Amino acid sequence: MAIDPKYVELINADIDGEISSAEKSELEAFLADSPEAQALHAELLALNVSLDSLPGLDSPPHLKHTIMASITQPKPSRQSENTNSVRGLFAAPALKYAATFAAGAILTLSLFSSDRASQRAFDDVTGLVGTISDPVPGGPGVHTAQISQKEVAGTVTLRSSGPILIVDFDLVSSGPVDIVASYSDQTIWFNGFAQLESPGASISAQSGRVTMQIDGKRRYAIFLNNAGDRDITINLQFMSNGESVYNMDIEYAQAGRSG
């Protein structure tokens, strides 16, 4: 026999904690004489307990920064475009990487000041574009570190491709942040720079040191020539308003010896 809809509603109200004392008494009296209603009450209660126990997920660590960085820009005319561009940054197709990195690399090579710049470097970076077009999502030789500071957040990834070390910055900052990447091994030299979907880049390179600036969401990569496949420690210093806000070391060890 079907349960009177009135009592079905009271059962739901009871398990939701939205029942008055008078209704509760009425429901209890009804339940005492209806095994069917008792069974429904027990089933719904069990379901509610399960639903209330659904675990909470932490939102992605850099989401807040990404959102705050987005609103520092002039109000976007079309929000969907903005969202899509962010999605594109997270999952850009390989060809897009290649084209953008090529454009970025060539543009930047005409701009940066380096005491090690040479025709050899240009040739190497041009060749490197093909490598970048096949991004390695993970696995041996790919190392990722997370940064989660108030001023800057995101990931820095280090990978090697033949003699080239690629340091990939996928970051978002709440304002201008200078990044100084320095390394002491003088046999390793700056080999190029690329950017993805960024309006402009400020970068300078000296022996053993590369400095760049980010403001908002940026995807940069710097290329270091490590022809000897030597172990290297790169110090990354993040500066905001002239003060260090984060400092970290990243290490590369030869294949077979890396952790």
Add this chain to the structure above:
Amino acid sequence: MALSKWTPAKIKSPAVAFGRQLFAVPVVGMNKPDDNKLMERCIKGDRQAFEKLLIKYEKPVYNAAYRMLHNPDDARDVTQAVFLKVYEHLDQYDPSRRFFSWIYRITLNESINWLKKSSREEALENETADKTSGPEQQAENARISEGLQAALMTIKSDYRSVIVLKHVLGCSYAEISEVLDISEKKVKSRLYNARKLLQERLTDQGLH
């Protein structure tokens, strides 16, 4: 100096990451005066006030979007879209209403629009809940949670919305009524129907 020892990246499956979460979403204190004061400051261009609202509502919005979409990347994008929409439409906020009802409604609408845009809605309604989710050694509660989420994805978004509002965001009947702009009577009947469908799906999966 923070020393980051590079180790190969480990890719966790969403299911594993999901199962490792120990605590449910904390229910946001839906304090009308506080939120409204922050909104007033936002409208005057105070970014810190917006950031405070973002900190307060980021996790509930993300979790609601995740429960609506069952995809962490989509939930991230929808969360971002929600806050950008709030920021873009600050001048359209009605201070006579509570902020949470506005942002939760935007969240549900954005999630539903996302599903429609990606043409997943129809597929999801026909989706068969995964009966083989998780290895045997996975904790029982994680298995039930996955089963519940899979079952949630098989019911219509209107029903899923009331379940998310009630059980993920901790809204009362009155608050759900405010968010969805429907009567409390309708809230009750929608919740009951949603639960009935969920029960059926869980029974099909052998979980209930």
